[in-house]
Amino acid sequence: MTWHLLLVEDEESVREAFALRLTDHGYVVQTAGSGEEALALLRAFEPDILVLDLVMPNLSGLDVLARVKQTSPNLLVILLTARGTVKDAVEATKLGAFDFVAKSIDMEDLNHALARATEFLTLQRQVRLQTGQETERYALDRLVAKSPATQAFLSQIRELAKNDRVTVLLQGETGTGKQYMGRVIHFNGARAHKPCVEVDCPSIPRDLFESELFGHEKGSFTGAAGRKSGLIEMADGGTVLFDEIGDLPLPLQAKLLRVIEERTFRRVGGSAIIPVDVRFMAATNRNLRDAVAKGEFREDLYFRLNVVTLTVPALRERRDDVIPLAEQFLARSALTLRKPVRSLGESAKALLTQYRFPGNVRELSNLIERAVLFCSGETLEASHFPADLSGHLAPAADRTSAVSGSEARPDPDAVTISFRVGEQSLSDLEDRIIIEVLQRSGGNKTLAAKHLGITRWMLDRRRKPQK
Numbered sequence: 048m049t050w051h052l053l054l055v056e057d058e059e060s061v062r063e064a065f066a067l068r069l070t071d072h073g074y075v076v077q078t079a080g081s082g083e084e085a086l087a088l089l090r091a092f093e094p095d096i097l098v099l100d101l102v103m104p105n106l107s108g109l110d111v112l113a114r115v116k117q118t119s120p121n122l123l124v125i126l127l128t129a130r131g132t133v134k135d136a137v138e139a140t141k142l143g144a145f146d147f148v149a150k151s152i153d154m155e156d157l158n159h160a161l162a163r164a165t166e167f168l169t170l171q172r173q174v175r176l177q178t179g180q181e182t183e184r185y186a187l188d189r190l191v192a193k194s195p196a197t198q199a200f201l202s203q204i205r206e207l208a209k210n211d212r213v214t215v216l217l218q219g220e221t222g223t224g225k226q227y228m229g230r231v232i233h234f235n236g237a238r239a240h241k242p243c244v245e246v247d248c249p250s251i252p253r254d255l256f257e258s259e260l261f262g263h264e265k266g267s268f269t270g271a272a273g274r275k276s277g278l279i280e281m282a283d284g285g286t287v288l289f290d291e292i293g294d295l296p297l298p299l300q301a302k303l304l305r306v307i308e309e310r311t312f313r314r315v316g317g318s319a320i321i322p323v324d325v326r327f328m329a330a331t332n333r334n335l336r337d338a339v340a341k342g343e344f345r346e347d348l349y350f351r352l353n354v355v356t357l358t359v360p361a362l363r364e365r366r367d368d369v370i371p372l373a374e375q376f377l378a379r380s381a382l383t384l385r386k387p388v389r390s391l392g393e394s395a396k397a398l399l400t401q402y403r404f405p406g407n408v409r410e411l412s413n414l415i416e417r418a419v420l421f422c423s424g425e426t427l428e429a430s431h432f433p434a435d436l437s438g439h440l441a442p443a444a445d446r447t448s449a450v451s452g453s454e455a456r457p458d459p460d461a462v463t464i465s466f467r468v469g470e471q472s473l474s475d476l477e478d479r480i481i482i483e484v485l486q487r488s489g490g491n492k493t494l495a496a497k498h499l500g501i502t503r504w505m506l507d508r509r510r511k512p513q514k
């Protein structure tokens with residue numbers, strides 16, 4: 048990437064020497080001999096970075112900085128000084144300078160400042176690009192909503208996207224798209240261009256939770272080598288979405304409640320109260336009311352989160368969405384897997400419309416991806432899907448109820464594993480069961496952990512890399 052600089056320096060010899068060096072470093076350099084000339088040039092030449100001498104006749108570097116920030120608040124400005132004071136540096140920072148560096152013949156400090164500035168600009172562009180892609184991906188008009196259940200749900204999502212401070216609790220079975228809907232709300236609201244930070248509660252080790260969430264000051268605990276911002280601070284201006292909020296340890300629930308109520312927090316080991324402007328959302332597939340009754344979840348936090356509760360419907364309750372969703376996943380998988388698959392055949396459609404999808408949208412997405420992988424033609428047929436899917440088909444008369452009359456078929460929920468005495472250990476057996484249940488759960492660790500009767504965190508700890 049080529050970066051454009053505007054160098055403003057009143058001493059001609061310094062200006063020319065610096066411009067030459069900077070050009071050698073690969074920058075495209077435009078120069079100005081005074082603040083007035085710089086302001087005039089800025090109207091035509093749009094630099095990425097403005098390098099300003101602090102001391103100049105008439106308009107000083109600080110004067111130019113103040114004016115530039117009014118018209119181009121995002122332009123990065125580096126101030127150069129041969130004899131600047133701390134007062135000048137403080138003033139420059141207040142006015143929004145990116146850096147304040149010493150002017151030296153070898154330009155060492157300036158080179159470092161420019162390296163930091165270009166790194167910052169690169170990251171900023173990546174984030175903008177990504178945010179643009181995310182905004183497009185989660186656009187409301189792209190949301191599949193053919194079934195009445197989803198249409199009713201969509202109107203609630205629209206309202207919540209408009210009200211960007213309302214706390215939302217997303218409930219629903221695993222894989223229904225709770226996080227997905229959280230992102231839809233974020234990317235269609237006023238906070239879309241700010242971060243949407245997701246906190247996966249089950250996967251954060253208990254002892255690191257507080258510092259992950261609130262950040263820490265240097266030396267606040269063993270291993271805290273420097274100051275670190277937490278996830279809440281990183282989301283400033285945007286949204287924090289807690290996944291599986293029911294897994295948030297009780298002591299942290301009290302701290303989170305305080306942040307939601309007061310919109311301020313303290314880093315671990317810090318005394319400063321830091322204000323934060325975030326919208327909170329939380330997703331859960333546990334019944335939080337039950338968790339409250341069992342004393343595992345704070346009632347006050349539950350009421351705080353429960354300002355608006357959205358229940359994402361199970362896929363079997365929105366059957367008209369199955370085929371449009373499958374087609375969307377097919378197109379995406381064919382593109383990423385570089386396969387020639389273009390459409391769903393009639394047999395595949397018939398199978399998918401009858402299947403119960405215990406793993407919901409996630410399972411549909413995984414099934415399509417797997418089928419596309421194994422398909423060499425242009426059309427996906429029922430034969431490209433696992434044979435045991437037919438074991439979970441709903442009866443035609445009642446497609447939302449469980450399978451009936453299954454006595455003649457093998458039990459689809461049973462995991463049968465053989466054990467070779469003397470050749471295998473108990474731990475091998477455990478691994479096989481975990482792998483099998485994970486596969487049956489479509490790779491969904493939360494669902495697999497639920498089937499195994501352990502927490503997802505325990506599952507992560509027990510799981511060995513699959514051979």
Ligand SMILES: Nc1ncnc2c1ncn2[C@@H]1O[C@H](COP(=O)(O)OP(=O)(O)OP(=O)(O)O)[C@@H](O)[C@H]1O
Binds near residue numbers: 228331408
């Ligand atoms: N409406 C949708 N359109 C397209 N993709 C979707 C939709 N809903 C969910 N998905 C996809 O399905 C998968 C599961 O969604 P998500 O992780 O949001 O589910 P969840 O309900 O939060 O799951 P869990 O309870 O396991 O945390 C993701 O890959 C997501 O992108």
